[in-house]
Amino acid sequence: MKGIFITFEGPDGAGKTTILNMLSEEFKEKGIEAVFTREPGGIRIAEQIREVILNKENTEMDSRTEALLYAAARRQHIVEKVIPALNEDKLIICDRFIDSSLAYQGYAREIGVDDVYSINMFAIDGVMPEITLYFDIEPERGLLRINGSDSREVNRLDLEKMDFHLKVQKGYKQLIDKFPERIKVINADQSLEEVYRDVKEVLIPYLK
Ligand SMILES: Nc1ncnc2c1ncn2[C@@H]1O[C@H](COP(=O)(O)OP(=O)(O)OP(=O)(O)O)[C@@H](O)[C@H]1O
Numbered sequence: 001m002k003g004i005f006i007t008f009e010g011p012d013g014a015g016k017t018t019i020l021n022m023l024s025e026e027f028k029e030k031g032i033e034a035v036f037t038r039e040p041g042g043i044r045i046a047e048q049i050r051e052v053i054l055n056k057e058n059t060e061m062d063s064r065t066e067a068l069l070y071a072a073a074r075r076q077h078i079v080e081k082v083i084p085a086l087n088e089d090k091l092i093i094c095d096r097f098i099d100s101s102l103a104y105q106g107y108a109r110e111i112g113v114d115d116v117y118s119i120n121m122f123a124i125d126g127v128m129p130e131i132t133l134y135f136d137i138e139p140e141r142g143l144l145r146i147n148g149s150d151s152r153e154v155n156r157l158d159l160e161k162m163d164f165h166l167k168v169q170k171g172y173k174q175l176i177d178k179f180p181e182r183i184k185v186i187n188a189d190q191s192l193e194e195v196y197r198d199v200k201e202v203l204i205p206y207l208k
């Protein structure tokens with residue numbers, strides 16, 4: 001596999017999807033080839049699993065069921081989309097990946113980061129991102145953005161209490177400390193133009 005795998009991570013409403021869409025537009029204009037995708041989702045079956053996980057009515061979902069569904073969606077997505085792109089020597093940028101499971105399910109849901117890592121290793125078979133951009137923002141600020149947005153529907157995870165979102169942030173901070181080479185922190189609490197500038201600065205070395 002000779003392609004480059006890059007992931008975006010961060011709390012809800014940090015601006016990952018907006019920046020990914022801006023990159024996609026600019027790359028298209030400039031003729032830079034890249035695959036843009038997201039988790040959970042990115043392909044038909046994983047989008048179906050996404051609907052089950054994020055459905056606001058599924059309040060009785062067990063934490064381990066949730067972790068397994070994210071891992072199942074990830075498996076199908078990696079097999080159908082990520083690995084083929086990497087085998088074709090492409091750049092692939094994914095909105096969320098394994099670090100989301102470690103922070104949200106492993107840490108915030110208190111399943112345990114090691115157990116969630118294990119089920120995900122079964123799913124991804126060692127395929128890890130070369131670099132991960134962490135969109136750093138206080139959870140309250142991110143949720144305010146979502147609540148003030150018409151384009152972004154509020155989902156089951158957004159509706160968790162603030163304590164959960166603060167735990168997600170703590171989980172991410174542990175991952176940043178553990179993988180400082182892979183995870184680059186972007187200040188996401190800036191204007192969109194400033195965030196976009198900082199993201200591109202990190203990505204430039206990876207563009208052929
Ligand atoms: N830098 C920014 N300043 C102000 N508003 C922003 C900024 N970046 C994104 N937004 C707005 O915040 C809302 C959430 O952004 P976006 O959906 O990109 O976040 P996200 O990180 O993908 O969230 P999630 O992971 O929860 O889907 C959108 O309405 C978007 O327009």
Ligand SMILES: Cc1cn([C@H]2C[C@H](O)[C@@H](COP(=O)(O)O)O2)c(=O)[nH]c1=O
Pocket residue numbers: 012038039040070096097098100101102104105155157158
């Ligand atoms: C991949 C992944 C995601 N999540 C959470 C994070 C968000 O709250 C939602 C996904 O919605 P988004 O609008 O696409 O960000 O799911 C998670 O808990 N675990 C995961 O592995």
